[in-house]
Every structure is written in structure tokens, then in C-alpha cells.
Amino acid sequence: MTTDTFAESGADLELVGIHKRFPGFTAIEELNLTIPAGSFFALLGPSGCGKTTTLRLVAGLEAPTAGRILVGGTDVTNQKSFQRPVNTVFQSYALFPHMTVLENVAFGLRRRKMADPLGKAHEVLRLVELDHLASRRPQQLSGGQQQRVALARAIVNRPALLLLDEPLGALDLKLRRQMQLELKTIQEDVGLTFLHVTHDQEEAMTMADTIAVMNKGRIEQMGAPQELYELPRTAFVANFLGQSNLFTGPVVNTTSAGVAVDVAGHKIVVPAARAHRTTGEITIGVRPEKLTLHSTKPTHDADVNVMGPGRVTDVSFSGVSTQYLVEVPGAGTLIVFAQNMTFGSDVKFGDEVWVSWGVGHGFGLDDDPADAPRFEADFDTRSIAAQRHLEGA
Amino acid sequence: MKHSISKWVLPAYGALALLILMIPIGYTFVYSFNDSLKSNITWRGFTFDKWLNVCNVQNGAVCEAFGNSIFIGVVATVLATTLGTMIAIAMVRYRFKFRSQLSLFLFLPMATPEVVLGAGLAAQFLSIGVPKDMLTIILAHTMFCISFVVVAVKARVASLDPALEEAGRDLYGSALQVFLRITFPLLLPGILAAALLSFALSFDDFIITNFNSGAVSTFPKYIWVSAARGIPAEANVLASAVFILALIVVVTVQVSGAARAKRLEKLHQAGVN
Numbered sequence: 001m002t003t004d005t006f007a008e009s010g011a012d013l014e015l016v017g018i019h020k021r022f023p024g025f026t027a028i029e030e031l032n033l034t035i036p037a038g039s040f041f042a043l044l045g046p047s048g049c050g051k052t053t054t055l056r057l058v059a060g061l062e063a064p065t066a067g068r069i070l071v072g073g074t075d076v077t078n079q080k081s082f083q084r085p086v087n088t089v090f091q092s093y094a095l096f097p098h099m100t101v102l103e104n105v106a107f108g109l110r111r112r113k114m115a116d117p118l119g120k121a122h123e124v125l126r127l128v129e130l131d132h133l134a135s136r137r138p139q140q141l142s143g144g145q146q147q148r149v150a151l152a153r154a155i156v157n158r159p160a161l162l163l164l165d166e167p168l169g170a171l172d173l174k175l176r177r178q179m180q181l182e183l184k185t186i187q188e189d190v191g192l193t194f195l196h197v198t199h200d201q202e203e204a205m206t207m208a209d210t211i212a213v214m215n216k217g218r219i220e221q222m223g224a225p226q227e228l229y230e231l232p233r234t235a236f237v238a239n240f241l242g243q244s245n246l247f248t249g250p251v252v253n254t255t256s257a258g259v260a261v262d263v264a265g266h267k268i269v270v271p272a273a274r275a276h277r278t279t280g281e282i283t284i285g286v287r288p289e290k291l292t293l294h295s296t297k298p299t300h301d302a303d304v305n306v307m308g309p310g311r312v313t314d315v316s317f318s319g320v321s322t323q324y325l326v327e328v329p330g331a332g333t334l335i336v337f338a339q340n341m342t343f344g345s346d347v348k349f350g351d352e353v354w355v356s357w358g359v360g361h362g363f364g365l366d367d368d369p370a371d372a373p374r375f376e377a378d379f380d381t382r383s384i385a386a387q388r389h390l391e392g393a
Numbered sequence: 394m395k396h397s398i399s400k401w402v403l404p405a406y407g408a409l410a411l412l413i414l415m416i417p418i419g420y421t422f423v424y425s426f427n428d429s430l431k432s433n434i435t436w437r438g439f440t441f442d443k444w445l446n447v448c449n450v451q452n453g454a455v456c457e458a459f460g461n462s463i464f465i466g467v468v469a470t471v472l473a474t475t476l477g478t479m480i481a482i483a484m485v486r487y488r489f490k491f492r493s494q495l496s497l498f499l500f501l502p503m504a505t506p507e508v509v510l511g512a513g514l515a516a517q518f519l520s521i522g523v524p525k526d527m528l529t530i531i532l533a534h535t536m537f538c539i540s541f542v543v544v545a546v547k548a549r550v551a552s553l554d555p556a557l558e559e560a561g562r563d564l565y566g567s568a569l570q571v572f573l574r575i576t577f578p579l580l581l582p583g584i585l586a587a588a589l590l591s592f593a594l595s596f597d598d599f600i601i602t603n604f605n606s607g608a609v610s611t612f613p614k615y616i617w618v619s620a621a622r623g624i625p626a627e628a629n630v631l632a633s634a635v636f637i638l639a640l641i642v643v644v645t646v647q648v649s650g651a652a653r654a655k656r657l658e659k660l661h662q663a664g665v666n
Contacts, residue, residue, distance in 0.1 A: 108564035
């Protein structure tokens with residue numbers, strides 16, 4: 001892929017068997033990932049999970065210890081950063097303080113000797129509605145404006161792949177929401193492939209077509225936001241992407257329709273199609289907003305799971321909904337989100353309640369809740385030597 | 394009562410301290426207008442002659458020494474600033490063997506008494522048979538200036554966000570382009586400050602120069618030698634000229650800096666938001 005032409009459209013990104021070790025620890029362990037062209041892909045995970053390292057590997061700012069990186073089918077693993085058809089929006093924006101906004105945006109075009117760099121820069125500044133500030137210096141702009149300049153500086157080059165490293169992290173909540181929508185609109189307009197790294201699950205769900213949840217250097221689960229939310233595969237995903245009520249117990253009965261689990265004396269049923277494991281000790285869960293509170297014991301219904309009686313230990317009102325914590329002996333504390341449909345609430349602190357949810361809302365996880373850490377810090381000399389060798393190259 | 398004393402004691406003390414500091418400078422300036430004969434110690438009347446004919450005394454020895462000092466200062470500054478900047482960037486940006494030891498070695502010339510440094514260098518030049526002339530002075534000055542350049546530029550490099558250089562590479566800049574268009578312009582204030590410091594140190598230096606100059610005369614050396622039989626007023630003229638030049642530079646920088654800050658503030662108020 002040459003860098004002296006504009007990409008017609010986004011290219012797909014393929015990571016094959018990527019490992020990245022730094023002296024003393026492993027940042028990424030066996031990462032395989034394909035991002036289809038033109039998609040808005042979010043890499044979501046807590047800090048230190050390897051998501052920023054992944055981004056830097058793709059940008060060419062770090063070299064992988066093993067594995068290959070392909071952009072649009074071309075192997076770019078050995079290309080330098082400035083040779084790759086990839087641009088980055090940095091977390092700190094990294095705008096050049098000694099240049100005007102216009103010169104910042106034209107920088108990439110000038111380096112590639114594109115025709116009419118200033119005209120193209122003005123055009124993209126109009127797209128982000130900042131053309132009237134083109135002659136300012138970056139430090140004379142507000143945070144949101146700087147963020148838009150950083151975005152303009154990257155997309156003006158029409159990269160096959162645009163990398164976004166938590167670009168909205170420094171903005172306040174309201175501006176962040178607004179920028180999320182703008183970013184999404186721009187991505188649809190220009191049709192580029194966006195790879196967005198974030199630790200904000202709400203941001204990832206709002207913006208991305210596909211989310212990969214990353215933990216300890218590996219991808220835990222990948223899919224559409226709704227799919228990940230409704231059917232998490234691991235306890236990590238269930239808790240990192242929204243909140244979950246998780247229960248562990250032995251499977252007591254399996255039919256083609258459902259898997260019944262004994263949770264502290266309650267028989268809880270999960271649809272067989274939504275359970276990753278169907279024998280032995282398994283972990284099942286349900287989202288807090290799927291639960292209903294009852295002040296009397298509900299009548300038996302095969303399609304409804306009931307837990308109780310329990311006691312309300314906390315009530316917190318948050319406008320749209322109210323969050324209840326219900327302590328059920330043996331099963332632990334359940335979180336319940338209830339929409340505020342009426343004034344006030346009928347359930348108060350200390351009340352005895354039953355909790356119910358439709359069988360169809362439950363899910364069964366794939367992993368063991370008592371999982372050991374995926375990998376320890378490694379001090380073995382071979383991996384350090386491999387890293388040294390790479391840095392020397 | 395106590396209040397009124399503290400009100401004038403501190404300002405008076407400050408003014409006195411400044412006055413004492415200014416006396417030698419004032420003396421130098423005033424005596425550059427002295428219609429002196431051989432020695433310039435007693436006031437013999439006012440004249441502009443010394444300013445107008447500064448190079449005509451003693452076959453231009455004052456001017457020759459002054460010119461040598463400028464030449465040595467410029468060459469040593471260019472060498473020390475170039476090398477020092479490269480060392481500073483390497484020390485901040487890269488991890489390499491003996492990095493902390495290097496930092497100690499760079500500190501040593503600053504901590505060592507100049508007499509020791511000058512004598513030591515002179516001995517080395519003698520033992521490898523290098524004749525003492527302009528070259529040995531330049532080498533000696535470059536050597537001790539590097540340390541100061543590294544210290545000044547290192548602080549600037551450390552405050553430079555590495556993401557800026559990464560952004561340059563990401564935006565299709567080769568290593569050289571990133572250095573010329575991003576790293577260098579952003580380090581420039583630090584580099585200029587280091588260069589000014591080097592020049593001042595080199596121009597001023599007497600002790601190390603005296604050990605390593607052979608027959609070559611520099612301005613400080615000329616004054617030292619002529620002090621024995623009376624410093625000619627022409628030396629006062631040159632010294633005053635340097636002082637006035639430095640003063641003009643400092644004032645210009647301060648005034649333009651203040652004007653710039655004011656302009657920025659106005660722009661800011663005019664409507665970022």
C-alpha cells in the first residue's frame with residue numbers, strides 16, 4: 001500500500017497471533033482479531049488490559065514480539081509508523097503547539113506532498129466546524145475544539161484505518177456525549193474504518209458496531225453491543241459491560257428447553273440456548289433491570305424465576321430509576337433497577353421482598369468464577385531477550 | 394514606630410546592595426570617557442575620542458584580543474551547543490548502558506575548580522605535543538560549555554511530550570522531518586538559552602584560557618596583562634559596549650514577551666468560548 005494516495009475507503013485490519021512482551025511483563029498474549037473495512041470497532045477494557053498497546057502496535061509506535069499486522073491484506077508489521085496508511089487521534093491530542101490549527105491539519109498532507117494541502121485542510125476544518133479558528137494556535141482553543149482539531153488532522157489524510165486512543169477522556173460529560181454522536185456521524189460520512197480504544201463501556205456501546213472486551217492481554221468476548229450485553233460469555237464481561245447479578249450452583253436438571261441450577265435452595269432456570277455450560281457447577285446471571293420486586297410471594301409460574309424472601313438493604317434514587325439492593329440469604333446481594341413509573345416507591349428500606357425475572361432473561365457463563373489470573377508477570381530470560389533484540393533492531 | 398522602621402529598612406538595604414553592585418560597572422562606563430594618557434586611574438577630562446578610535450591604541454591590541462574572544466566564543470558555542478543538544482536528547486529519550494555514569498561525567502567539569510581543570514588540560518596538551526594556540530582554547534571552552542548546554546537542554550527535552558514526536562511520525566514524517574519540524578522548533582528556546590550561556594561563559598573565561606592559550610590573546614587575558622601597567626580606556630569602551638548590548642537584548646526580549654502575552658490574552662478574551 002502506498003502512502004501517497006488517499007484511501008478510497010476504509011481497509012480491514014487483521015492481527016494474527018500478536019504477542020507483546022515488555023521486560024518483566026506480558027502486555028498482549030496471543031491476540032487474533034479481524035476488523036472488517038468500514039466498521040466502527042471498539043476495544044474496551046480496564047487500564048492495563050493491553051488495549052492501548054494494541055493500538056500502538058497497529059500505529060507502528062511499538063513492534064510486536066511475535067505475530068503479524070495486516071492492513072487491507074498488506075503485511076505492515078515491518079513498516080515504519082510513517083509508512084503505514086494509518087492515523088491516530090492521541091489521548092493528549094498531541095497538537096503541535098508551535099503551529100497554527102491550519103498547519104497542524106496540513107502537516108500530514110505536506111509530508112506526503114499532496115496537492116493543495118491548505119485547501120484540503122480548510123475543507124476538513126469546515127467538516128468539524130472549526131474553519132473560523134484556522135489561524136489560532138492549539139493552546140488558544142478549548143478542550144473540545146482541540147479534540148476536533150486532532151480528529152481533523154487525522155481524517156484529512158483519509159487513512160485506511162483511523163485509530164482513536166480514548167480521545168474523549170478529557171472532556172466533560174455533556175461535551176463527551178455530543179462528541180460521541182459527532183464522531184459516529186463523521187465515521188459514517190467518510191466511511192473509514194475506526195478502531196476506538198476506551199475504558200468507558202457506555203461510550204463503546206453508543207458508538208461501536210462491534211465491541212471487543214479485552215482483559216489481561218486477551219479478548220474475552222467480541223460482538224455487537226447488544227449481543228455482548230444480553231449474552232455475556234464470562235463474569236468479566238458481565239460485570240465490566242453494565243452490572244450483573246451472578247449466582248453459582250450445581251446443575252440439577254437439564255432439558256432441551258432449559259438448564260435448572262440450584263442456588264441456595266432456589267431452583268433457577270436458564271434457557272439451554274443461553275447457557276454456555278450445562279453440567280457441573282456453573283455460574284448464571286441476570287441483568288438488574290430485568291428483575292421485578294414483589295412484596296408478597298408471587299404465584300408459581302414455570303416461565304418465571306423467583307428468589308426470596310429477601311430484605312431490602314439499600315434504596316438509591318437516581319432520577320430515571322431507583323436502585324435497590326436485596327439481601328437474599330444464601331444467594332448474596334441482588335441489584336434491582338426499577339423504572340420510576342409512579343411517584344415515590346412502595347418498597348422501603350428493611351422490607352421483606354421477593355425478586356422475580358422471566359426465564360428468558362437469564363444467561364449461563366462459560367468460565368469458572370474462581371479463575372486464577374490469566375498469566376503472571378514473567379521474568380523468564382528468553383522473553384526479555386526477545387524484547388531486547390527487537391528494541392535493538 | 395516599629396512599623397515605620399521596617400517600612401524603610403528593607404528598601405534602603407536593597408538599594409544599597411544594588412548600588413554597591415553597580416559601582417564597578419558605573420566606574421567602567423564613566424572612565425571609558427576619560428581623556429587618559431597611559432593609565433586610566435585619575436580623571437583627566439571628558440572625551441569621546443576613546444569610543445571613536447577604539448582600535449587605534451597599541452596597534453589595535455585591544456581590538457585584536459576582543460575579536461579573538463568573539464571568534465572563540467562563537468566557535469565554542471556552536472560546537473558545544475550542537476554536541477550538548479544531541480547528548481541531552483539521547484539521555485532523555487533513550488535507555489543505554491552507562492547512562493547514569495555519563496550524567497556524572499557531565500557534572501564533573503562544572504564541579505571541578507577551574508584552576509585544576511585548566512592546569513590538567515594544559516598538562517595533557519603538553520604531553521601529547523599539541524602546541525597551545527586558538528585551537529586549544531576552543532577545545533577547552535567547548536569541553537566545559539558542553540556540560541552547561543546538556544543541563545539546560547535536558548530540562549527542555551524532559552518537558553516535551555513524546556506523543557508530539559509520535560504524532561509527527563504517525564502523520565507521515567520521517568525521522569529527519571520529525572526532528573526538523575517538531576523536535577527542533579520546540580527545543581529551540583532551550584537551545585538558544587544554552588547557546589547564550591555558553592557564549593557568556595566562553596567570552597568571560599580567564600583561568601582555563603590562561604593555561605591553554607599560549608601566545609594568543611583574549612579580551613579577559615589582555616585586561617589581566619595590562620592591569621599591571623594601567624588598563625587603557627579602550628578596554629573600558631569595549632566592556633561598556635558589551636554591557637549595553639546585553640542590556641538592549643534583555644530589554645527587547647522582556648518587552649516583546651510582555652507584548653506577546655498581552656496579545657494572547659486579548660485573543661483569548663475575544664472569544665474562545
